[in-house]
Every structure is written in C-alpha cells, then in structure tokens.
Amino acid sequence: MTHTQHDYAAAIRKQGFRMTPQREMILDAVCEAGGHTTVDEIYSRLHARAPAVNRSTVYRTLEFLQEMHLVVAAEIGGQCVYEIAHAQPHHHLHCLVCGANIEISQEALVAAFAAIEREHGFAVATDHLVLTGACRACRETPA
Amino acid sequence: MTHTQHDYAAAIRKQGFRMTPQREMILDAVCEAGGHTTVDEIYSRLHARAPAVNRSTVYRTLEFLQEMHLVVAAEIGGQCVYEIAHAQPHHHLHCLVCGANIEISQEALVAAFAAIEREHGFAVATDHLVLTGACRACRETPA
DNA sequence: ATTACTGCAAAGGATTTGCATGTGA
C-alpha cells in the first residue's frame, strides 16, 4: 500500500517538478517508519527494495521534499530526523529509556508559549519540538 | 580574571583527573562567551591566546568537561553549542531574526510539563531546551 | 524535445583515533 490519499505526485507537479520512482520510494519509506526516521533508516529500507538507489539521492530528495513541504526535519540528540509533514504543528515526547516516540498536539504547550510571550515579548515559533524524558510504561516498570 | 569562584580545578581533581592549562583556558573561553558557544568560537579564542593548542584537544576537553558536569551541550539549528553548567535547569529563546539568545528559567515551562505528565504519564526531563522564534526587538522593528 | 533528476565518484568538512611525547600530582 502506498500513500495515495495525499497524492504527493500532484503536489510535486503542481510546483513544477517531477515525480520519480525514487521520490515515491523515499516518501513510502518515511511513511512506513511511522514517526521519526533517520537518513540511514530510509536508505536501508530503500536499498533493500532498490539496491541501485544512491545515498546522495536520499539526501537530495529529503531536502527537496522539505522544500515541497511534504516532509519536515527535526533534531533528536544531535541526529537529524524526518517525518511526513502534518497539517497542524505538533510535538514529540521521546522516551530515553525505551526509545518510544509519542506525538502530542500543540495545545499542551500553547499556554506556556503564551506565558513566554507575555513575560519576554518573545514569539515562539517552534512547531516541532522534541521533549525527552520517561514514558508511562518505563516509569511503572522500574529497571 | 578567571572563573575561580567555582574552583573547577578542585571539582576535576576530586573525580581523580588533572587540571591542565588547556582545560583551564577552555573553561575560560566558555565562560567568557557568556551564553552558548561553538567549538569554532572556543578554538578561535584559545588559538589567539595559545596558538599551539590543538583542535582535537578542544573536542576531547569539551567531552571531558561534560562528563565532569562542568559544561553542558545543546543543539541550535544543527549546531552543537556549549555552556557552563548551571545549578538549575533553564532554557533558551533563540531569535531567528537577530540571533539573540535569551535565557529563561524553568518556571515558564513547569506548568506545561506538569500538564504533559497529567495527560500522557510522561515525565519530561528536558533541562536545556531551545525555543526558536522572534524576540521583542525584532517584532517591533519590521524589516 | 526539454530540462529535471539520478548515479557515480570525488571533494569537503567536521570529528575521532593511535601513538609518541610531555606533564601534573
């Protein structure tokens, strides 16, 4: 199954560029990963399916897909991670114990951002934050 | 003037390691920078004062100082930045327009973190967050 | 028929490592 509901091909063509098998496979790979993926993970998936595809194509395509606003990037612990762009801004909770990745809505943080704006006059524009810590399961199961 | 109030030398020796001129100069360089510094900035400062010091020493020392809990690292826009470890956790507001770096206390975010814990059972342990956006000055002075 | 896109290989930059020498305790 592919990502056809969103018709990424149309979105790309509308902006005057081309849909290619490589771009499709890379979009698939990012979709399949569910949450955050790294360049290496994407490349591995891709390479299993189409060994000829080059690493530089992965880099170039990820950059391209970001410009198309189909993919967004973030940083977790010095690592660059990618995911399919959502309509709404959202954030992530990353469990340091088990590695789980929980997605949360912007709402949990709007109040905090509003407080910062009130106190410091600073308009927070972060729309893809990663908070680290310990998830429920890991807290209830002490090592 | 150096950073003697904190007596970093003692802290290092207490853990069974040695204070050296290089480590002292690197600590000084991080102190002088005020807030966040990069490897390059540190190296430049250092090189001006002691041209013989090697880049790899800077890398090794920064890693060492992190293990000693004298320095902490964070990521801003893909760049690794360092600063002197504070007693209390705190966060930063990084202006994308002018590059200003505003330090804020943990308090502004504790409510948000508590809400996340309530809703998701997730204990946020992030103690050095960087929020990007636009600072007061830049918002009041439209380009 | 165009011209965007890809693969390849090489370049580039940042960081790490091995080893001999130097130095703090």
Place this chain on the structure above:
DNA sequence: TCACATGCAAATCCTTTGCAGTAAT
C-alpha cells in the same frame, strides 16, 4: 614516578557537489 593529557597526523564519518547520462513531462 607514572598514569593522565596533549599534539600531531592520519583515519573516519557524514554530507555535498560536478558532471555526464537517463527519464519524466
């Protein structure tokens, strides 16, 4: 003294780039 640290140079890793060939529209 002697293990810890440093300098140096080479190795390594990740990412980018130039170019010629390929393929999407």
